[in-house]
Amino acid sequence: ILFSSISGLLGGAAQANYAAANTFHDALAHHRHTHNLPATSLAWGLWAHTSTLTADLTSVDQARIRRTGLRPLTADQALALFDAVAFGDAGLPLVVPTGLTSTAEAPPPLLRGVVRQTRRAARTASSAGSTPAAGFTGLTPEQRSAALLDLVRTEVATVLSHPHPHTIPPDRPLIELGLDSLTAV
Known part of the structure; x- marks a missing residue:
């Protein structure tokens, strides 16, 4: 099990190197899967607990994260997601343990291709307008x-x-x- 960050999927302001390093972990897990070797990369979202990595997040940073549709995971939620991957049989090269806001009718644009939607939400998103x-x-x-x-x-x-x-x-x-x-x- 590899630990990476959702920043590898979504990017992060002024964090290109960090995102690229995390994407390497995700790609390594994918590469191992193509060779029938075990590996799962967990692209973690933000945790609610303040850490060394998140201690300097400003209110502007937090607002930017909220606009992506992500919400912080509690430690209990994060550990439950880890257990589900570590002791489950997902067999996936990439898992994205993160919280999504429940108020959004449809996932934000960056997540629409990876988040399962209800039929109603999918219809709303597809009929929301033209490009x-x-x-x-x-x-x-x-x-x-x-x-x-x-x-x-x-x-x-x-x-x-x-x-x-x-x-x-x-x-x-x-x-x-x-x-x-x-x-x-």
């Missing part, structure tokens, strides 16, 4: 540029917890705003 690209049809090149800039600023403001998209300077490099390459992806 952002659909909003660009019929626009002039100048209008498309403005709409794209608004879309990017909105997404960056959301990821970085800015109060409003217009607080994101359009001419400032994203890395200077705290958005590294992994977080951008």
Whole structure:
């Protein structure tokens, strides 16, 4: 059993190296499975107990984590999930022990491909609307540029917890705003 972090799946602001190291554990477990060797990587989510790794999380960091749809696991929940993997027969190369908010109708976008949804939630998510690209049809090149800039600023403001998209300077490099390459992806 390998211990990794959900940051390998979701990324983390200014944590590209940490995320890459955790993804290596996940990939190693997958590699072993392809060769019929045992391995399971546990990509842990946040625990409720404050640790050395989480002691410096600010309220902005915690708000960013909540927006992903994740909630911290209590020690009892985390240990129960560990026991289920260690003593169960999952046979999976990757398990993501984490808590999800129960108020969300559908999982957040980054988790939609890996979280099982109820049929009602899946229908709601699929009928929620069209893609952002659909909003660009019929626009002039100048209008498309403005709409794209608004879309990017909105997404960056959301990821970085800015109060409003217009607080994101359009001419400032994203890395200077705290958005590294992994977080951008």
